[in-house]
Amino acid sequence: MKLFARFILFTVLGWKVKGAFPKELKKYLIIAAPHTHWLDFPLGIAVKYAEGAPINYIGKASLFKPPFGFIFRGLGGTPVDRTKSNNRVEAIVKIYNSHEKFILALSPEGTRKKVDTWKTGFYYIAKGASVPIVMATLDFGKKEVKISEPYELTENMEKDFNFFYKFYEGVQGKIPENF
Numbered sequence: 363m364k365l366f367a368r369f370i371l372f373t374v375l376g377w378k379v380k381g382a383f384p385k386e387l388k389k390y391l392i393i394a395a396p397h398t399h400w401l402d403f404p405l406g407i408a409v410k411y412a413e414g415a416p417i418n419y420i421g422k423a424s425l426f427k428p429p430f431g432f433i434f435r436g437l438g439g440t441p442v443d444r445t446k447s448n449n450r451v452e453a454i455v456k457i458y459n460s461h462e463k464f465i466l467a468l469s470p471e472g473t474r475k476k477v478d479t480w481k482t483g484f485y486y487i488a489k490g491a492s493v494p495i496v497m498a499t500l501d502f503g504k505k506e507v508k509i510s511e512p513y514e515l516t517e518n519m520e521k522d523f524n525f526f527y528k529f530y531e532g533v534q535g536k537i538p539e540n541f
Contacts, residue, residue, distance in 0.1 A: 504534070513526075
């Protein structure tokens with residue numbers, strides 16, 4: 363699968379990857395941005411396999427129903443029921459704590475639409491699970507995926523968010539006006 367994904371991503375689609383997902387870490391959280399189009403998902407899956415990273419993700423529960431739900435699960439997905447008001451942060455922290463190895467990728471925007479500020483759930487998940495954050499871009503302007511070194515959160519949320527925002531400056535999503 364890795365060779366096939368690399369062929370599609372690099373040769374057919376012409377993308378490149380700068381940086382790498384940390385192989386020495388057993389647990390971390392990936393924030394991937396910008397998330398502006400449904401094409402971000404298949405591109406992210408191609409990156410996952412091309413880089414050989416055991417990345418998991420969460421998605422709306424309706425994606426995991428028959429007839430295609432098994433595909434989304436097979437690609438590392440876990441359904442989330444967005445109609446119920448439950449503590450998703452706490453539930454995901456429990457998943458981290460119950461696994462020896464676990465890597466989760468999330469969109470900090472929480473939607474493909476334009477947002478003024480990112481959701482904070484990813485931050486509290488990383489804090490609660492005591493895991494570093496790895497940032498990843500999907501830059502359609504440069505056809506480039508950029509992966510950061512792991513970032514250990516500080517006790518200063520504003521400082522941390524400023525660091526994240528700086529990493530994503532100049533990145534162009536598939537629909538630039540949505541980022």
